[in-house]
Amino acid sequence: MSTECRPSAAPSVAPIELPSPLGKRRVDRIDEPARPLGAKRAALQLRRQRTAGPVVRRAAKDRANQQDDRTLVSNDASVTFTLRATTLGLLIERAQGQHLGARLVQTMVFADVDLFDRWCASEPIRFEDPVLYDQLRREGHEALGGKR
């Protein structure tokens, strides 16, 4: 069984003498399902997520630029592709999902153009956002440099 969620470094927080049992806050158990939010808190969280959306996307692009990555975002911001040319081939991270709900992130490396083209031909975004799809293919071919 993994123990990785508790790293080896000892916590710096020393045990504190609590004045009374009332001085103890409730702690969510990590191995139990996440605590559901109340209606008001959930609505507030949704509003925060929406307003934070453009900022988060900009930050992702900035980070990508720092690492020589290329980030392509669909019109509705639901799909993001991060491309990186490496010595092992073209690394693509495809992220799909909105601010709330499930987010699917797939990471793969393409060693040659043929495999990349095969993937592109089945990529759902080709109908949903043809402009982005063209850009993805162009950038991918450029990164792979016609390697077959």
Add this chain to the structure above:
Amino acid sequence: MKHLAANGEPHTLAALTRSPEYGARLIEILPAIGDAPTTEVAVDLFRQATVQLGADAGVFMSYLRDDATRASYRSLLACDPLWASEYARRGWHDHDPWLRHATHETEPVRSSELQLTSADEEAFVQASAALGFASAVIAPAPTCAGLSRIGVLCLGSNRSGFFEDDGYGKVRVLARSLSMELHRWLLQAIRKELLARSRLTAADIELLRHEEAGHTSKVIGAALNIEAKTVDCRFQRISAKLNAPDRRTAMRIARLYGLL
């Protein structure tokens, strides 16, 4: 490692695993996976490990439940990229029997032993069979976070029944090790990503440790020699950095991502 016999026919799994070299190279690859410096190196090592095990395809998937409203499915792929497209297009994460197995069991199984519970799961298995998973081994990577963080490795073969022979015993053990190492690497990667994105400081982490210990603002304030209101204020900033609705959730996220 050659996967073809002298007559040009592909080896059976039993024949492959009888070779004294079987697993030797994999033992060298495994420690390197957990410490892979970059994503592309991790994916490449994963691909090499898949080949060493005699499989044609490999997928490692991790599920992480951030809070009540957000969950993420991350995968490393060493398989036909069409499988990835189909997975995304059909929203298979909701009907993935491999992931479902990992939520309830810690033991590896073969796909033939999985009990499918819906038509969607059957469709998933059929489509996957055509894309490199005609025969498959599913190896969960359990964690102390229970259902909140799960990993699962699936190794596939184009040949139906490939993993059904006597060689499975060795594959089961090695697949489990590979699954745990891949999960280790992925956790490190998402931890780094969260730290870079949130810009949490060492002081923030220390405050979250107090929250983990169940300390109230008054107790934390007394320990750090600051006002309780200042503690609340700092927790508000931490929650915003982690995109969490409250400090309890912020602490939960920090624990799930291995920050504490």
